[in-house]
Amino acid sequence: MTTKTQKAAATLPLNTILDGNCIEMMLSLPENSVDLIFADPPYNLQLKGELHRPDNSKVDAVDDAWDQFGSFAHYDRFTRDWLAAARRILKPDGAIWVIGSYHNVFRLGAELQNQGFWILNDVVWRKSNPMPNFRGKRLTNAHETLIWASKGEGAKYTFNYEALKALNEGVQMRSDWVLPICTGHERLKDANGDKAHPTQKPESLLHRVLLGTTNPGDVVLDPFFGTGTTGAVAKMLGREFIGIEREAAYREVAEKRIARVRKFDKNALEVTASKRAEPRVPFGQLVERGMLRPGEVLTSPRGQAAKVRADGTLIADDIKGSIHQVGAALEGAPSCNGWTYWNFRKEGKMISIDVLRQQIRSEMN
Amino acid sequence: MTTKTQKAAATLPLNTILDGNCIEMMLSLPENSVDLIFADPPYNLQLKGELHRPDNSKVDAVDDAWDQFGSFAHYDRFTRDWLAAARRILKPDGAIWVIGSYHNVFRLGAELQNQGFWILNDVVWRKSNPMPNFRGKRLTNAHETLIWASKGEGAKYTFNYEALKALNEGVQMRSDWVLPICTGHERLKDANGDKAHPTQKPESLLHRVLLGTTNPGDVVLDPFFGTGTTGAVAKMLGREFIGIEREAAYREVAEKRIARVRKFDKNALEVTASKRAEPRVPFGQLVERGMLRPGEVLTSPRGQAAKVRADGTLIADDIKGSIHQVGAALEGAPSCNGWTYWNFRKEGKMISIDVLRQQIRSEMN
DNA sequence: TACGTTCATGAATCCATCT
DNA sequence: GAGATGGATTCATGAACGT
Secondary structure: OHHHHHHHHHOOOOOEEEEOOHHHHHHOOOOOOEEEEEEOOOOOOOOOOOOEOOOOOEOOOOOOOOOHHHHHHHHHHHHHHHHHHHHHHEEEEEEEEEEEOOOOHHHHHHHHHHOOOEEEEEEEEEEOOOOOOOOOOOOEOOEEEEEEEEOOOOOOOOOOHHHHHHHOOOOOOEOEEEEOOOOHHHOOEOOOOOEOOOOOOOHHHHHHHHHHHOOOOOEEEEOOOOOOHHHHHHHHOOOEEEEEEOOHHHHHHHHHHHHHOOOOOHHHHOOOOOHHHOOOOOOHHHHHOOOOOOOOEEEOOOOOEEEEOOOOOEEEOOEEEOHHHHHHHHHOOOOOOHHHHOEEEEOOEEEEOHHHHHHHHHHHO | OHHHHHHHHHOOOOOEEEEOOHHHHHHOOOOOOEEEEEEOOOOOOOOOOOOEOOOOOEOOOOOOHHHOOOOHHHHHHHHHHHHHHHHHHEEEEEEEEEEEOOOOHHHHHHHHHHOOOEEEEEEEEEEOOOOOOOOOOOOEOOEEEEEEEEOOOOOOOOOOHHHHHHHOOOOOOEOEEEEOOOOHHHOOEOOOOOEOOOOOOOHHHHHHHHHHHOOOOOEEEEOOOOOOHHHHHHHHOOOEEEEEEOOHHHHHHHHHHHHHOOOOOHHHOOOOOOOOOOOOOOOHHHHHOOOOOOOOEEEOOOOOEEEEOOOOOEEEOOEEEOHHHHHHHHHOOOOOOHHHHOEEEEOOEEEEOHHHHHHHHHHHO
């Protein structure tokens, strides 16, 4: 399995922009080979007057061009096909992000679910500077919606909880993100000084997505690459990217843009790690190493005593078991972290046994 | 036409709660007869095991029978049927609101479009006090989504632009609404003191919906009436309501609640909505937005250097943490305001990072 | 009475690894 | 693969309680 994946990765066209139709190009890539897909698909629905297919070809006016249901069916077919192609190349523990507005996001979300993707969160990008509703006939459309999904129920996925929490000043990151739209120098211009792409996404949005749900070295694919925001941020953050874009003008702008990008320092990319990532230390090791002696008494926060046994289990009255099991039993709780629950006595002071675990861990480095 | 509508309205069971299945009850009402439908259907949450908080207390989940559906196919059929029944009784110039979470809202939105409803806005209810994500495995699910739709493309609908603008301190109302969840006195309790309904919506939410998209005297129907928030707010605002609810316990609570409501307590509501404190800006946002680059060096008043990391933490020698933590550590102080402590270099000059925070704050207004 | 502390709780698709 | 075990994990708010 590892060999197969590695082989696939070796043949991936990393850090390039593929020229062509995204469905065909994805079909040409090896299955189970990319870690993350970020997709900002077109949603040219409900544009009265001219009705275009997602591939920009014009819909034949004879077959009820202005019939809504006809256009939805068409859009749904397109969505089904590109999502299926994306699903094939996604690793089993990979994830996908899609972004849309109310015109298309309900079709996207429903089709994701139909194909077995498992929605992890929907995220609202709350625009701090949206375009107002000029005619005063509706609410200011001030947000877009992203959907984050794993490949299926129970599948693993990458989530850098602590990094996002750090990014949010120490409180866990919420599903609503306030970020400005892409303007100023960041907004790419064409030769005429007009905006190079109508819906260029801000780099801040991709920064949060990639920092939170990929690791350095991961492969990120964007099938609707446009002017390459995904590629630019991936490069900054030390991730590999693959872009697919059928418009030569966009590819050209994206190439130049990404060439200018500098990767961040290596130690700037190190991110606040989760405790879960730290090596596991069996409690028995404290006994083996003589940090705690068999027979020694540990004390709970409420003063209950338990005696350490030679095999690294505890006994408190008639309750025997691991540090976690005995703690849970004493508290009548479904579970208990014995490391932070129990204390030992040293020179008259009570010290958490977690201090001893830290000591072992620091020796391991 | 007018005569027919008036006749229909005359036979409507105004300001009552109908007992029964919402589809059957809606089929028994005259077509084209109600002005607005507000629907909060079951979300089909698909919860599996139990969930405990870090303090080991158990989360009281929504496990009611009415939220159980065998599959997406079942849920879709249910959605199609009740939406079709709702569509029949809605006036041609009426509108519908539905509310959901990522579990069901994509199915809802897609089916609305399939039936020819015309989406006017999707609205995000950003909860100011959501339940956190206890296991740190996803983003805090801090919002729900509402969809506002007219009966079809080109149909007229009611929108009280100026009223909502006034409610929003003179600026156009946006598609994201920050409102607290329903707690405190407003939260209805049963005889045991437990919550009477697991998903009671806040009156502030309905206040905004009804004020913005109905006129006094309009008929508002809620096919999933629950404990009657829609009815209570409709009565306050001088609108007529029709509720449908099949659970006797909910109907009973709703009846009593609405009987207590007095019409027109004009300024009683919405007080919670607008807190105008200075918004908190996470330092990480400066990094995401490219105002500071990962790897860039910040300088303390005494000339000590710290490097910015991609997740918005700092590293100075072996001290890692937030701008406040690292500042405090360097000073040997219990706390430190990192915003006024750290400086960055621009064109040879040292500038406080607080200048960047001010910049973000001014964009937010 | 005022104020500080503790406690309860809210639409939740909430674990990873080894045996 | 199923079952057992280790052990990581929370924010805002209102009510209750104590000084």
